[in-house]
Amino acid sequence: MTAVVEKRPPGERPTTKAKASSIGRPHAAWALPGVLFFTFFAVVPMALAVYLSFTSWDGLGDPRPVGLDNWQKLLDDPRMTQSLWLTVVLTVASWAFQTVVALLLGVWAAGRQRNRAILSAIFFVPFLLSSTAIAILFYALLDPNFGIIQKDTLGSQSGAFLAIVFVGGWQFIPFHTLIYQGGARQIPEVLYQAAAIDGAGPYRQFFSITLPQLRHTITTSTVLMVVGSLTYFETVLILTKGGPGTDTAILPYLMYEAGFKTYDFGYASAIASFLVIAATGLSLVLVRLTGFGSMRSTREGM
Amino acid sequence: MESNRGRSFSRRWFLGAGTASLATAGLGTGLTACGSSGGAGGDGKTLTAFVYGDDAVKVQQAAVDRFNKSAAAKKAGGTIKLQKVPGSDYSPKLRTAMGSPSAPDVFFNWGGGSIKAYEEAGKLVDLTGIIEDDPVLKDGFLPSVLAAGDLKGRHYGIPMRGMQPVILFYNKSVFTEHKLQPPTTWDQLLDINAKLKKAKITPFALGGSDIWPDLMWLEYLVDRIGGPEVFRRIQDGDAEGWGDPAVLKAAELVKELVDDGAFGSKFTSVSYVNGGAPAVFAKGKAAMHLMGSWEYSTQLGKFPDFARKNLGWAAFPTVEGGTGDVRNVVGNPTNYWSINSRIKNKDLAIAFLKECASQAYAKDLVALGDVPTTSNASELLSSAPNPEYAKFQYDLVAKAPAFTLSWDQALGDALGTKMHTEIGKLFAGKSSPSEFVAACKGLK
Numbered sequence: 001m002t003a004v005v006e007k008r009p010p011g012e013r014p015t016t017k018a019k020a021s022s023i024g025r026p027h028a029a030w031a032l033p034g035v036l037f038f039t040f041f042a043v044v045p046m047a048l049a050v051y052l053s054f055t056s057w058d059g060l061g062d063p064r065p066v067g068l069d070n071w072q073k074l075l076d077d078p079r080m081t082q083s084l085w086l087t088v089v090l091t092v093a094s095w096a097f098q099t100v101v102a103l104l105l106g107v108w109a110a111g112r113q114r115n116r117a118i119l120s121a122i123f124f125v126p127f128l129l130s131s132t133a134i135a136i137l138f139y140a141l142l143d144p145n146f147g148i149i150q151k152d153t154l155g156s157q158s159g160a161f162l163a164i165v166f167v168g169g170w171q172f173i174p175f176h177t178l179i180y181q182g183g184a185r186q187i188p189e190v191l192y193q194a195a196a197i198d199g200a201g202p203y204r205q206f207f208s209i210t211l212p213q214l215r216h217t218i219t220t221s222t223v224l225m226v227v228g229s230l231t232y233f234e235t236v237l238i239l240t241k242g243g244p245g246t247d248t249a250i251l252p253y254l255m256y257e258a259g260f261k262t263y264d265f266g267y268a269s270a271i272a273s274f275l276v277i278a279a280t281g282l283s284l285v286l287v288r289l290t291g292f293g294s295m296r297s298t299r300e301g302m
Numbered sequence: 303m304e305s306n307r308g309r310s311f312s313r314r315w316f317l318g319a320g321t322a323s324l325a326t327a328g329l330g331t332g333l334t335a336c337g338s339s340g341g342a343g344g345d346g347k348t349l350t351a352f353v354y355g356d357d358a359v360k361v362q363q364a365a366v367d368r369f370n371k372s373a374a375a376k377k378a379g380g381t382i383k384l385q386k387v388p389g390s391d392y393s394p395k396l397r398t399a400m401g402s403p404s405a406p407d408v409f410f411n412w413g414g415g416s417i418k419a420y421e422e423a424g425k426l427v428d429l430t431g432i433i434e435d436d437p438v439l440k441d442g443f444l445p446s447v448l449a450a451g452d453l454k455g456r457h458y459g460i461p462m463r464g465m466q467p468v469i470l471f472y473n474k475s476v477f478t479e480h481k482l483q484p485p486t487t488w489d490q491l492l493d494i495n496a497k498l499k500k501a502k503i504t505p506f507a508l509g510g511s512d513i514w515p516d517l518m519w520l521e522y523l524v525d526r527i528g529g530p531e532v533f534r535r536i537q538d539g540d541a542e543g544w545g546d547p548a549v550l551k552a553a554e555l556v557k558e559l560v561d562d563g564a565f566g567s568k569f570t571s572v573s574y575v576n577g578g579a580p581a582v583f584a585k586g587k588a589a590m591h592l593m594g595s596w597e598y599s600t601q602l603g604k605f606p607d608f609a610r611k612n613l614g615w616a617a618f619p620t621v622e623g624g625t626g627d628v629r630n631v632v633g634n635p636t637n638y639w640s641i642n643s644r645i646k647n648k649d650l651a652i653a654f655l656k657e658c659a660s661q662a663y664a665k666d667l668v669a670l671g672d673v674p675t676t677s678n679a680s681e682l683l684s685s686a687p688n689p690e691y692a693k694f695q696y697d698l699v700a701k702a703p704a705f706t707l708s709w710d711q712a713l714g715d716a717l718g719t720k721m722h723t724e725i726g727k728l729f730a731g732k733s734s735p736s737e738f739v740a741a742c743k744g745l746k
């Protein structure tokens with residue numbers, strides 16, 4: 001199990017294939033459709049949003065340049081501060097809930113029995129539903145007079161937050177379970193056999209083998225969750241509309257409200273640009289902190 | 303529109319970069335959409351009309367069908383194409399369309415503040431002269447209703463739907479059972495509340511998660527306490543108007559009601575739109591419901607027995623010491639058609655709008671349970687599904703010295719949305735009456 005292949009410098013192909021014909025090999029032109037698509041549907045709109053963030057535009061007529069006004073407002077707006085805090089709380093709570101459940105479920109589902117495969121497939125169903133449909137479903141279930149829990153769940157900040165975290169978890173845990181299941185199945189069986197011989201029980205095996213072996217999986221899943229939480233929108237729109245009061249008005253909702261309810265597209269674009277910067281920054285930090293970027297194999301030393 | 307934009311796959315695949323593209327997908331259309339046929343940039347043969355797509359839209363559809371076959375349409379050389387926009391998406395969809403080459407030629411609106419931005423951007427046809435010169439339009443509608451949608455004394459719209467005053471509805475069987483009469487004064491209202499609570503019945507249904515039902519309470523209280531001038535000042539752009547003592551007093555009465563449990567303990571998560579509040583009311587869990595006149599057709603659709611036998615209605619009570627006239631009404635005088643200034647065939651549009659002043663159009667509205675704002679409406683009301691209710695509504699509006707347009711519509715989307723946020727906080731107990739007033743004064 002020596003890691004010869006992994007230790008080759010990146011980008012260098014094995015020498016045995018160096019003289020092979022260029023036919024069938026990846027060519028820059030192959031990337032063209034993807035690059036074009038990405039340019040038109042991501043880069044151009046993103047540049048447009050950055051441009052709009054320096055203008056005042058109500059959706060009618062032409063955008064009027066206003067310099068840094070919108071960015072200044074972003075710093076001064078008390079609702080922005082509140083939103084940022086709420087977004088952080090939501091992100092952390094969602095991450096904690098989803099990671100714990102998905103990790104345990106994923107490791108459990110990595111077993112090979114037939115019933116687990118079937119159950120795993122069923123677990124996956126919520127992820128296939130549209131977020132909007134899920135939010136509408138839970139909104140009906142949470143109705144204080146006719147729902148299953150006849151309490152004022154969405155009428156208090158804690159209740160509304162728990163509902164959002166739970167509904168988000170219900171939808172995305174299956175996806176992360178799948179990732180963890182895949183990660184857990186990659187862990188060589190010999191490690192567990194060796195640990196068993198040394199007398200390690202299931203808990204010791206979990207904490208000393210499974211968790212460390214899954215660290216890249218955890219990073220991947222975490223980045224997806226964190227960035228996903230930053231763009232969490234439909235559930236908030238449908239379940240709480242940012243309420244009660246402004247208690248669940250997280251950043252994407254504030255952006256929607258600024259753009260499509262008060263028609264302040266300049267300010268909405270500033271919030272959108274801020275979200276892009278925050279999301280990119282956060283994923284870079286996560287990748288750096290976890291050592292994911294150095295591409296060290298979890299199998300080193302085996 | 304919004305709901306599709308943040309779908310999870312794009313979140314996962316495009317990660318952070320997706321955020322901006324999603325956010326700007328809607329904005330981009332304003333700049334990049336190519337001219338499509340039928341819009342204001344079209345050939346003038348087919349005019350597009352945007353309309354709020356709810357149940358009442360069949361009246362407009364019938365009018366379009368009738369008009370397209372008429373001699374007037376032939377003479378003006380074209381036809382109208384109706385585009386029904388789902389209700390919750392209406393305002394943002396209209397806004398994005400109006401900034402693009404595929405803008406509608408004629409569009410539904412709420413008059414006043416709801417079209418202010420379009421007027422300022424030079425996108426509306428000033429209809430004042432046209433209405434003055436045309437006997438059909440000039441004499442066709444109640445003058446107060448025609449005026450209610452004005453901007454700076456100029457007409458920009460033709461009334462096209464029923465009147466929608468806000469009415470105090472009550473459950474007759476609950477009232478009979480507890481020997482109650484609909485309140486005519488605020489003290490009576492508080493007295494009734496106390497009796498109902500003792501009987502473990504919530505006094506008022508309220509769809510607090512939508513916020514706009516909360517607003518109706520403030521609109522009426524401010525009017526009864528300080529008269530229509532208080533809000534008129536705010537509507538005219540003086541934010542200091544929020545500092546009027548009537549606003550603070552109204553907010554204090556609201557807080558008393560909330561603290562007293564007049565709306566129950568769960569109203570902040572009850573919705574009107576999804577049927578929660580009407581159901582609570584119809585099933586007798588709440589005894590009264592302050593709501594627009596459409597409550598009748600809502601109940602008729604969902605709980606027909608209740609609507610026919612037990613639905614009662616009354617005017618909003620007076621408040622002791624208040625200076626407002628008890629006959630004043632708040633709500634939506636009606637909806638209007640406005641014309642895009644880039645229209646190619648104005649004569650065709652005007653010819654179509656005259657259809658809304660016709661007897662046939664008014665009859666269709668009455669059949670639907672609406673009370674038209676045409677001057678001939680009163681004679682048609684006997685054929686309404688509930689003539690008694692239609693007559694009550696018509697008299698309420700016809701006799702009202704003032705009809706205050708719903709605040710959110712009068713202020714327009716930008717201010718209206720921010721005001722909603724403050725009202726939501728007041729009702730949810732997140733801000734005190736004085737904090738509410740201070741926050742509203744700061745809105746711009």
